[in-house]
Amino acid sequence: SRPFPGRRHKEECGMADQPSRGRRRFLNGFLGTTLTALAGAVLYPVARFLSPPSVPEAATGQVLAAKVSELAGTRWKIFPFGSEAGILIETAPGEYRAFSAVCTHLSCTVQYDEPGKRIWCACHNGVFDLTGRNVSGPPPTPLASYEVKVVGDDIFVVRA
Numbered sequence: 001s002r003p004f005p006g007r008r009h010k011e012e013c014g015m016a017d018q019p020s021r022g023r024r025r026f027l028n029g030f031l032g033t034t035l036t037a038l039a040g041a042v043l044y045p046v047a048r049f050l051s052p053p054s055v056p057e058a059a060t061g062q063v064l065a066a067k068v069s070e071l072a073g074t075r076w077k078i079f080p081f082g083s084e085a086g087i088l089i090e091t092a093p094g095e096y097r098a099f100s101a102v103c104t105h106l107s108c109t110v111q112y113d114e115p116g117k118r119i120w121c122a123c124h125n126g127v128f129d130l131t132g133r134n135v136s137g138p139p140p141t142p143l144a145s146y147e148v149k150v151v152g153d154d155i156f157v158v159r160a
Contacts, residue, residue, distance in 0.1 A: 061159035065098065068153045076112035079157070085109055086146060086157055087119065091130055098157040099132045100144040110143070119143065 065079040065088045075090045078101050085101035089112050099119065101109050108123035118135070119128040126137035133142045147158040 062149075062156050064154055065148075065157040066155045068150065068155060071096075071155075075114060078109065078111070081146075081157065081159075087112065088148070088155060088157060089119070089130065094150075096148040096150065096155060097130060097132075098146040098148050099128075100146075102143075103139055104134065104141045104143065105137070105139040 063079065063081055063086075065081075065086065066077045071077060071088070071090045077088050079086050079088060081100075086098055087101040087110060088096060088098045090096055099110075101111075103110050103121040103123065103126055105121065105124055105126050108121050110119050110121045110126075110128065112118075113120040117130060119130070119132070120126070121128075121137065121139065124138050126139040127135045128139065128143055129135050131142075132145045134140070145160065147160050149156045149158060
């Protein structure tokens with residue numbers, strides 16, 4: 001009968017756990033690398049989603065906010081002004097006013113309430129008049145106002 005290839009036989013032949021240790025070390029390294037790559041593949045997109053992209057400020061203090069023909073139906077428009085929003089309102093035919101569209105209370109975006117002829121913040125019912133002055137609600141200060149220039153069909157807003 002042949003001897004049973006047990007531990008003693010392996011030790012006598014010089015094969016004491018060398019192949020299984022090498023295999024175990026390789027598998028542990030492979031598994032560690034795979035789990036690290038998986039964690040990176042999951043966490044990187046989550047981190048990118050949670051950190052907003054940086055929006056550069058307007059290089060100049062002037063942007064093309066709208067066209068006169070755009071405001072014919074709605075009479076107001078929210079437009080991007082660097083990293084913030086602005087609001088352009090046609091207060092009378094051919095007369096335009098522009099303000100920061102960021103409420104001075106908690107930075108919500110304001111909108112134009114045409115029936116009430118006012119600028120309104122829906123977050124906490126803040127109200128501004130058409131000069132940007134805070135009239136009621138929690139906003140502590142007026143909206144920043146901008147200068148408006150009309151050139152042909154283009155309406156430009158200039159930071160004052």
